[in-house]
Each structure stands twice: as C-alpha cells, then as structure tokens.
Amino acid sequence: MENVKSLNVSEFRERCLTLIECLPPEGVVVTKRGKPIAKVVPIRKDNADLIGSLAGAFEITGDVFSTGEEWDAQS
Secondary structure, eight states, X not given: OTTOEEEEHHHHHHHHHHHHHTOOTTOEEEEETTEXXXXXXXXXXXXXXXXXXXXTSOOOOSOTTOOSOOOOTTO
8 A cells, every 4th residue: 555654453542542633645444364454634725625525416306225025035
C-alpha cells in the first residue's frame, strides 16, 4: 500500500488520540494479525463540502431490504 504507515490494532488503540491530532495526509492503515482491517485518513478540506451534497438529490422507492423473492429460511 503506497507509503502509508501501518499499525497493529493494539498499537492504534494506545496511540489513536495522538495519531488523530497529527494524522499524515496519506492516513494510517490498521492491521490485525498482519492483515489490513481499516484505513484512517483525514478529511480533505477541499472535499469537505461534498459531505451531504447529494441530500435530496434522489428518492428511494420500494423496499431496499428485500430482494423481491420469497424464500423459506427453514428449508
């Protein structure tokens, strides 16, 4: 992964408040047992105005929690 600093989850837990105060622009990768599980990146000031910018731009219709297919979970 690019030149991103990597920390295991225990190390991140110990240092998270300090890291967040001085987070590098490329962020920090958090690993668990050597595998990446998260990447913490700062919000870029030039993109901060994008948060919530699509609110009201579209409408969800139908049941988004269903596939429309009936099935028997007991079978």
